Amino acid sequence: MKTKKVRAKQPCPKCGCKDFEMGEVFMAGSVATKLFNIQNRKFTTFTCVSCKYTEFFQVPMSKALNVLDLFVG
Numbered sequence: 001m002k003t004k005k006v007r008a009k010q011p012c013p014k015c016g017c018k019d020f021e022m023g024e025v026f027m028a029g030s031v032a033t034k035l036f037n038i039q040n041r042k043f044t045t046f047t048c049v050s051c052k053y054t055e056f057f058q059v060p061m062s063k064a065l066n067v068l069d070l071f072v073g
Helices: 031-035 063-072
Strands: 003-007 019-027 041-048 054-059
Touching: none
Parallel strands: none
Antiparallel strands: 003 019, 019 041, 041 054
16 A cells, blocks of 8 residues: 655644554445455545554545456456
8 A cells, every 4th residue: 555644734633643644445335345356435544653543534436446446356
């Protein structure tokens, strides 16, 4: 997973640090998508570099990415 270091305006709610790593994760939602290994949900993550507290923000995905993932796997 690629990450990018960022400095936030708001501090971490757990420890007060303002340094975060931003990344992306893909997850399956329903039982059917898990069975066929289709990750149909994309999230941007922000992880505190000090305490590792992580927040997830859902990002809309295009249907093309789901089809591509089905074939490429």
